[in-house]
Amino acid sequence: MSTSPTISFIGAGNMASAIIGGMLDNGYKAGDIWVSAPDDGHLQAIRKRFGVSVTTDNRYCTQQANMVVLAVKPQVMADVCRDIAPVVQNTRPLMVSIAAGLTADTLDEWLGGGLPLVRVMPNTPSLVGKGAAGLFANKHVKDDQKAMVQSVFESIGSALWVDDENLLHGVTALSGSGPAYFFLMLEALEAAATDAGIEPATARELAIQTMAGAAEMAARSEHDPAQLKRNVMSPGGTTEQAVNTFEEGGLRELVKKAYQAAFKRSEVMASELAGKQ
Numbered sequence: 221m222s223t224s225p226t227i228s229f230i231g232a233g234n235m236a237s238a239i240i241g242g243m244l245d246n247g248y249k250a251g252d253i254w255v256s257a258p259d260d261g262h263l264q265a266i267r268k269r270f271g272v273s274v275t276t277d278n279r280y281c282t283q284q285a286n287m288v289v290l291a292v293k294p295q296v297m298a299d300v301c302r303d304i305a306p307v308v309q310n311t312r313p314l315m316v317s318i319a320a321g322l323t324a325d326t327l328d329e330w331l332g333g334g335l336p337l338v339r340v341m342p343n344t345p346s347l348v349g350k351g352a353a354g355l356f357a358n359k360h361v362k363d364d365q366k367a368m369v370q371s372v373f374e375s376i377g378s379a380l381w382v383d384d385e386n387l388l389h390g391v392t393a394l395s396g397s398g399p400a401y402f403f404l405m406l407e408a409l410e411a412a413a414t415d416a417g418i419e420p421a422t423a424r425e426l427a428i429q430t431m432a433g434a435a436e437m438a439a440r441s442e443h444d445p446a447q448l449k450r451n452v453m454s455p456g457g458t459t460e461q462a463v464n465t466f467e468e469g470g471l472r473e474l475v476k477k478a479y480q481a482a483f484k485r486s487e488v489m490a491s492e493l494a495g496k497q
């Protein structure tokens with residue numbers, strides 16, 4: 221990390237906690253991080269857990285920072301942005317939104333206009349340094365500001381830029397929502413193995429280690445996932461039976477439908493919330 225910006229998070233929920241936890245494990249200092257949210261009890265828990273500075277005052281939190289991360293639900297974003305607009309129009313920090321759906325133009329309008337703004341679609345594995353984030357910069361963002369936000373998200377995983385903002389719908393449906401798809405797979409595998417008599421704790425550990433091992437292999441291997449799958453499928457063996465069952469049950473089509481449902485929801489949120497007063 222070349223610089224040490226002060227970074228303020230507006231919102232202290234699942235995603236802010238995941239990003240902050242990952243940053244602190246990867247070289248960022250608690251003293252450079254501020255967090256604001258309405259519930260002081262919740263904030264005190266965050267302060268104890270991470271040692272960051274906290275306040276219930278979004279404007280005060282915003283004022284401290286070179287980089288302000290908007291980490292509230294899309295539905296409250298308009299009110300939050302309008303409230304801090306006078307501050308950011310004065311201090312002109314780099315604004316970063318991690319909200320699903322909301323476009324850079326909509327956010328910039330709520331913030332009073334003309335601000336450098338990066339939209340990031342991160343995911344919760346950021347907490348363990350294994351995040352995957354897609355990033356889009358509006359036209360006001362300078363190269364050093366791009367480097368600043370990239371440095372934050374690279375400290376907690378992969379950070380890849382897209383040059384067309386519409387592609388963030390596709391990133392949201394892939395890596396933003398994606399951890400939930402794999403958690404669902406873990407739940408289902410664990411349940412099947414437990415039904416077959418394996419102790420729940422044993423089933424969970426074997427399932428998790430298998431998923432982590434498969435992901436690590438896919439990341440490191442020169443082969444594509446299809447080949448890696450074939451390498452497990454001995455002709456006439458057990459895996460073939462399971463994979464055929466998935467294929468006959470329409471797993472690929474189901475995954476595509478699920479992906480498209482998430483994509484569509486991101487688009488709908490963008491257009492519904494753009495008109496919010």
Ligand SMILES: NC(=O)C1=CN([C@@H]2O[C@H](COP(=O)(O)OP(=O)(O)OC[C@H]3O[C@@H](n4cnc5c(N)ncnc54)[C@H](OP(=O)(O)O)[C@@H]3O)[C@@H](O)[C@H]2O)C=CC1
Pocket residue numbers: 230231232233234235236256257258259260262263278291292293294296300318319320341342343344396397
């Ligand atoms: N969860 C995920 O996997 C991902 C989420 N996102 C995006 O991240 C954003 C946050 O999601 P997530 O962390 O899951 O949501 P959470 O509900 O966990 O957190 C929302 C936070 O916003 C705070 N908040 C509510 N109103 C205000 C306000 N007026 N001012 C300041 N803070 C406020 C809440 O405060 P309090 O603590 O007091 O209740 C809470 O801390 C969303 O926009 C979502 O689209 C993006 C990628 C992945």
Ligand SMILES: O=C(O)[C@@H]1CCC=N1
Pocket residue numbers: 320392396397
């Ligand atoms: O479900 C959501 O809307 C957010 C965005 C991606 C992951 N969680």
